[in-house]
Amino acid sequence: MAQINITNVSKIYAGGVEAVKSVSLDIADGEFIVLVGPSGCGKSTLLRMVAGLEAISKGTVEIGDRVINDIEPAERDIAMVFQNYALYPHMTVYNNLAYGLKNRGTPKAEIDARVAEAARMLEIEPYLTRKPRALSGGQRQRVAMGRAIVRKPAAFLFDEPLSNLDAKLRVTMRGEIKQLQKRLGTTSLYVTHDQLEAMTLADRLVVLNGGQIEQIGRPLDVYHTPASTFVASFIGSPAMNLLRATREGSRLHFGSQVLESDRLSALPTELTIGIRAEDLRVARAGEQSLTMKVDYIEELGAQRLVHGMLDGKKLTAALSPEIELSDTIALTIAPSRLHFFDVTTGKRLAQIVDGAVGKREDTGALEMAGG
Amino acid sequence: MTHAPLSSPTPAAPFPSGAGGLFRRFKARPSEDTSAKRVQFNSPLLPYLFLAPQMAIIFIFFYWPSVQAIQSSFYLEDPFGFGSSFVGLANYTDVLKSNEYLGIARFTAVFTALVTFFSLSIGLLLAVKADGVIRGNAAYKTLLIWVYAIAPPVAGLMGMMMFDQHIGPLVKFAGLFGWEMKVGLNYNDTAFAMIVVSVWKQIPYNFIFFLSGLQGIPVSVREAAIMDCRSGLRRFWTVILPLLAPTAFFLLIINTTYALFDTFGVIDVIVKDKAANNPITLVYKVYMDGFRGNDLGGSSAQSVILMIIVFVLTIFQFRFIERRVHYN
Ligand SMILES: Nc1ncnc2c1ncn2[C@@H]1O[C@H](COP(=O)(O)OP(=O)(O)OP(=O)(O)O)[C@@H](O)[C@H]1O
Numbered sequence: 001m002a003q004i005n006i007t008n009v010s011k012i013y014a015g016g017v018e019a020v021k022s023v024s025l026d027i028a029d030g031e032f033i034v035l036v037g038p039s040g041c042g043k044s045t046l047l048r049m050v051a052g053l054e055a056i057s058k059g060t061v062e063i064g065d066r067v068i069n070d071i072e073p074a075e076r077d078i079a080m081v082f083q084n085y086a087l088y089p090h091m092t093v094y095n096n097l098a099y100g101l102k103n104r105g106t107p108k109a110e111i112d113a114r115v116a117e118a119a120r121m122l123e124i125e126p127y128l129t130r131k132p133r134a135l136s137g138g139q140r141q142r143v144a145m146g147r148a149i150v151r152k153p154a155a156f157l158f159d160e161p162l163s164n165l166d167a168k169l170r171v172t173m174r175g176e177i178k179q180l181q182k183r184l185g186t187t188s189l190y191v192t193h194d195q196l197e198a199m200t201l202a203d204r205l206v207v208l209n210g211g212q213i214e215q216i217g218r219p220l221d222v223y224h225t226p227a228s229t230f231v232a233s234f235i236g237s238p239a240m241n242l243l244r245a246t247r248e249g250s251r252l253h254f255g256s257q258v259l260e261s262d263r264l265s266a267l268p269t270e271l272t273i274g275i276r277a278e279d280l281r282v283a284r285a286g287e288q289s290l291t292m293k294v295d296y297i298e299e300l301g302a303q304r305l306v307h308g309m310l311d312g313k314k315l316t317a318a319l320s321p322e323i324e325l326s327d328t329i330a331l332t333i334a335p336s337r338l339h340f341f342d343v344t345t346g347k348r349l350a351q352i353v354d355g356a357v358g359k360r361e362d363t364g365a366l367e368m369a370g371g
Numbered sequence: 372m373t374h375a376p377l378s379s380p381t382p383a384a385p386f387p388s389g390a391g392g393l394f395r396r397f398k399a400r401p402s403e404d405t406s407a408k409r410v411q412f413n414s415p416l417l418p419y420l421f422l423a424p425q426m427a428i429i430f431i432f433f434y435w436p437s438v439q440a441i442q443s444s445f446y447l448e449d450p451f452g453f454g455s456s457f458v459g460l461a462n463y464t465d466v467l468k469s470n471e472y473l474g475i476a477r478f479t480a481v482f483t484a485l486v487t488f489f490s491l492s493i494g495l496l497l498a499v500k501a502d503g504v505i506r507g508n509a510a511y512k513t514l515l516i517w518v519y520a521i522a523p524p525v526a527g528l529m530g531m532m533m534f535d536q537h538i539g540p541l542v543k544f545a546g547l548f549g550w551e552m553k554v555g556l557n558y559n560d561t562a563f564a565m566i567v568v569s570v571w572k573q574i575p576y577n578f579i580f581f582l583s584g585l586q587g588i589p590v591s592v593r594e595a596a597i598m599d600c601r602s603g604l605r606r607f608w609t610v611i612l613p614l615l616a617p618t619a620f621f622l623l624i625i626n627t628t629y630a631l632f633d634t635f636g637v638i639d640v641i642v643k644d645k646a647a648n649n650p651i652t653l654v655y656k657v658y659m660d661g662f663r664g665n666d667l668g669g670s671s672a673q674s675v676i677l678m679i680i681v682f683v684l685t686i687f688q689f690r691f692i693e694r695r696v697h698y699n
């Protein structure tokens with residue numbers, strides 16, 4: 001067990017592609033870090049540099065107190081779980097688990113004990129004598145996990161380990177990985193492009209964009225205070241609504257529609273406004289509101305996603321299924337729940353708090369049920 | 372299982388699966404058959420009609436001569452073509468009692484073992500080295516594939532020229548160390564040249580199959596091994612080679628057959644007209660006795676013996692070696 005310190009790490013591939021640009025990240029001992037971002041943003045590259053499967057072009061990576069830039073992958077005291085499992089097809093499950101230990105000269109009795117323990121934890125005991133091709137995808141995934149666990153490494157590295165599984169199994173395995181990591185307390189670095197997986201697994205999230213860190217933070221912090229429009233649209237489902245608006249005094253103009261609040265004065269006149277779908281609610285009579293023309297509806301059971309147009313721009317609202325719908329609905333939002341971003345850089349502007357409408361903590365759902 | 376055209380830039384997948392598929396069919400796995408396309412014929416005779424030309428060729432050029440060989444191995448043919456007389460197993464006992472024949476058999480065994488071993492191991496070594504360089508580089512790959520298309524005849528010719536008594540660079544090179552190489556005159560020198568040229572000629576073939584086999588090993592499995600095992604050599608023995616086993620087994624059979632039969636041309640060029648004290652293999656002996664010595668009965672008996680050897684060898688390879696092969 002150890003902390004990992006990534007300092008100003010860059011990766012420049014042959015041909016000049018800079019896949020990772022001066023990334024710094026300190027991972028505490030036992031922490032579960034999830035790297036998340038769209039395809040091609042450099043997540044795997046960063047992970048593989050820590051693993052030693054790619055050379056580090058610039059910067060240093062420390063595991064424990066060792067700089068591991070020039071240390072062989074097998075000597076870095078890490079274990080990796082691959083997307084397609086990468087099990088040795090010619091070895092039995094037992095040998096797949098034991099292989100790394102054998103190569104390190106672990107005594108036979110110790111190997112037996114560790115394999116037995118991992119097999120019990122992952123419930124793969126019945127398959128120990130089978131070859132990987134005689135296992136289902138989920139079972140292979142467990143074996144791949146087992147291969148990492150038996151090594152008792154300082155850190156686990158995961159590169160999208162669940163993306164080959166069906167949706168249901170993915171949810172189960174996600175839970176198991178989380179529990180296992182908590183039980184073992186092993187520092188983990190986990191790569192995914194699935195924001196839901198990232199939210200549920202991470203102690204801290206690292207959102208990557210174009211090889212750079214866009215934001216680091218606890219999942220809920222990232223969700224509630226996204227540092228940029230990129231993070232805002234990437235984290236959370238449905239994606240946060242982003243609308244251009246202009247401010248005149250205490251009034252926000254969305255095209256022809258207007259929201260008013262007395263706390264807007266510090267903001268620039270041109271802005272991007274972020275609105276979470278679940279922060280919108282149906283306006284009560286006499287409340288200020290935005291009128292949405294309804295296009296179509298997605299029923300999610302507990303929620304209903306209403307997609308429509310607000311003055312020619314797309315808007316999605318998550319409403320309670322009990323609310324009656326018509327062609328247009330009047331929606332409102334607590335001004336404290338608006339997110340403001342710079343129009344050109346996309347960076348977050350200071351959050352405003354409007355005590356008159358309600359504190360941040362109480363959710364719109366309550367009010368919606370009442371209205 | 373179709374083979375990719377030679378010009379294909381990525382033969383990686385088709386080759387090994389072709390090799391694997393070939394042997395899987397021997398095992399008659401049902402899953403293989405269900406995946407194949409099923410065609411319904413209107414007339415039950417039609418499929419046999421389609422098969423007929425192939426069957427005819429196999430029958431005329433393979434089974435019929437075999438039957439004839441077996442038959443004439445029991446007869447003593449008059450050298451001048453005036454009939455023949457039944458002699459039972461006499462041809463066989465003559466052959467098996469002959470010291471000359473047993474000597475040739477011994478040489479053939481050594482020759483086959485050495486040619487197979489060296490052409491396989493050198494081919495593998497080159498493929499492993501090339502694989503390290505061309506991983507993901509299509510241009511290199513295409514260049515190396517060309518070797519396959521042009522090599523065997525040209526390589527054979529080049530190999531032969533290496534040992535030319537007057538201009539052969541290998542002969543001159545050996546001379547530098549005081550080794551006066553006399554290919555065609557000295558038994559050991561001739562054997563040496565035969566083996567070197569035969570190996571030389573077969574390397575490109577093995578190289579290309581091993582290379583495709585190596586490229587067929589998933590990158591992530593190699594990477595997992597890199598994280599599990601520090602020593603590259605150990606990784607090769609414990610992960611790469613076992614995964615290459617289907618290719619290697621296929622090549623083992625091909626190379627044994629090559630060394631036994633297809634080296635005829637090499638031997639013929641090297642010992643031509645001066646067979647007297649030179650090493651030859653069993654196949655060449657069959658030819659010499661039958662066509663030069665006009666001893667059809669003895670020659671037939673020898674070819675039947677050869678058939679039995681190949682038969683036994685193949686059964687042995689499938690029973691004892693293939694069992695250790697992991698097909699993916
Ligand atoms: N060997 C390579 N040579 C050149 N460029 C590469 C190489 N490997 C990756 N890249 C580039 O580096 C960038 C980052 O790749 P990387 O595999 O890290 O993305 P990723 O975030 O893991 O994406 P995904 O979610 O699709 O797996 C990509 O633009 C990719 O094209």
Ligand SMILES: [Mg+2]
Nearest residue numbers: 043044045159
């Ligand atoms: Mg990736």
